[in-house]
Amino acid sequence: MTMKMSQIGWVALSGLFAVSLAGCAAATVQAPAGSEQVVEQAENEGPAAEQATVDEQVDAATAEQEAAAPAELxxxxxxxxxxxxxxxxxxxxxxxxxxxxxxxxxxxxxxxxxxxxxxxxxxxxxxxxxxxxxxxxxxxxxxxxxxxxxxxxxxxxxxxxxxxxxxxxxxxxxxxxxxxxxxxxxxxxxxxxxxxxxxxxxxxxxxxxxxxxxxxxxxxxxxxxxxxxxxxxxxxxxxxxxxxxxxxxxxxxxxxxxxxxxxxxxxxxxxxx
Structure with a gap:
């Protein structure tokens, strides 16, 4: 009788533990509201944006150099x-x-x-x-x-x-x-x-x-x-x-x-x- 109740209690505790883990997992993957904008902003301010800025500067420098001394047709x-x-x-x-x-x-x-x-x-x-x-x-x-x-x-x-x-x-x-x-x-x-x-x-x-x-x-x-x-x-x-x-x-x-x-x-x- 005692062992049976103990087994039932262990099963119940295991279920609760699983629910607790599932809740933790859900909390881990759930993104806060507005996080997409944060990610997008990070991308815009990250290496890609920096490379785009560099490319624009290179293009501008190339245009300036070619305008000053263009190669002939x-x-x-x-x-x-x-x-x-x-x-x-x-x-x-x-x-x-x-x-x-x-x-x-x-x-x-x-x-x-x-x-x-x-x-x-x-x-x-x-x-x-x-x-x-x-x-x-x-x-x-x-x-x-x-x-x-x-x-x-x-x-x-x-x-x-x-x-x-x-x-x-x-x-x-x-x-x-x-x-x-x-x-x-x-x-x-x-x-x-x-x-x-x-x-x-x-x-x-x-x-x-x-x-x-x-x-x-x-x-x-x-x-x-x-x-x-x-x-x-x-x-x-x-x-x-x-x-x-x-x-x-x-x-x-x-x-x-x-x-x-x-x-x-x-x-x-x-x-x-």
């Missing part, structure tokens, strides 16, 4: 061909190696020479800005249509064409925007038009990063079998941020090409075409 590839009238269709690939500064209104110089090295034409073409860590493609036309010393039908075709690009002094501006953040291009292919030209069609969409600009340029760059530029064509289209805009680019007297690529970039309304 680079033409990393180019190509051209001559039409029967002596005009040169060309395209260039331009890179801005800087990380935090944009080149404002850079100028492309195009120099055509004959077999003897004499300059046939020397033209300067102003282009819109080139954002940092970005690659741009520009297609233009240059050259004279006829030799002034000969007949009007005598076309002057250069033997060589040289390209260079420069940024006017003081025309660098700090920015954290990149060209890859701005555009989406949907290529719809190429077809032969009724008058013999190649017609390239598709859509281009500018993101909100376009900063209110209402025009964009679309460049079709022709490539050879090795992926090198052979030439190109372009068109200016009206674009609104977030809305797809159609483009159709006619390539007249286009040379044979292995492939092509389509690119888009911002275009100021007062930019030279």
């Amino acid at each position: 680079q033409i990393v590839d180019s190509g051209w061909f001559v039409a029967d009238n002596g005009m040169v269709d060309f395209a260039v690939e331009v890179q801005n190696p800087n990380h935090a500064v944009e080149s404002i209104d850079p100028v492309i110089e195009v120099v055509g020479k004959d077999d003897a090295g004499n300059v046939i034409f020397d033209e300067s073409i102003q282009t819109p800005g080139v954002l940092p860590d970005s690659t741009y493609y520009y297609s233009y036309v240059a050259g004279a249509t006829a030799n002034g010393a000969g007949s009007a039908e005598e076309a002057v075709k250069p033997a060589t064409v040289e390209f260079s690009i420069s940024t006017p002094e003081g025309s660098w501006q700090a920015t954290d925007e990149k060209l890859s953040d701005v555009y989406t291009v949907q290529d719809n292919g190429v077809a032969d038009s009724d008058f013999g030209a190649k017609e390239f069609t598709g859509t281009v969409t500018a993101s909100e990063a376009l900063d209110g600009a209402t025009q964009s340029r679309v460049d079709v760059v022709l490539l050879d079998g090795n992926g090198k530029i052979e030439g190109g064509y372009f068109k200016i289209v009206d674009t609104q941020p977030g809305q797809a805009a159609n483009y159709d680019i006619f390539a007249i007297d286009a040379l044979d090409y292995a492939s092509y690529a389509v690119y888009a970039s911002p275009w100021a309304e007062d930019a030279a075409e």
Whole structure:
């Protein structure tokens, strides 16, 4: 009788002890009201926040250094061909190696020479800005249509064409925007038009990063079998941020090409075409 009561009492005490332990465990994991804010505040004031501050300081220092002594824009590839009238269709690939500064209104110089090295034409073409860590493609036309010393039908075709690009002094501006953040291009292919030209069609969409600009340029760059530029064509289209805009680019007297690529970039309304 006594042992039975003792066993019952031990079981009861064990139950109470378990309840007590469970209560202690619950007290251990239960977070006080508002603790989430405390944790969030600790994270905001912890190593992550400190690293973010350091990154901002590094970015600011980089922008300041690059604005004072920016690396020059680079033409990393180019190509051209001559039409029967002596005009040169060309395209260039331009890179801005800087990380935090944009080149404002850079100028492309195009120099055509004959077999003897004499300059046939020397033209300067102003282009819109080139954002940092970005690659741009520009297609233009240059050259004279006829030799002034000969007949009007005598076309002057250069033997060589040289390209260079420069940024006017003081025309660098700090920015954290990149060209890859701005555009989406949907290529719809190429077809032969009724008058013999190649017609390239598709859509281009500018993101909100376009900063209110209402025009964009679309460049079709022709490539050879090795992926090198052979030439190109372009068109200016009206674009609104977030809305797809159609483009159709006619390539007249286009040379044979292995492939092509389509690119888009911002275009100021007062930019030279």
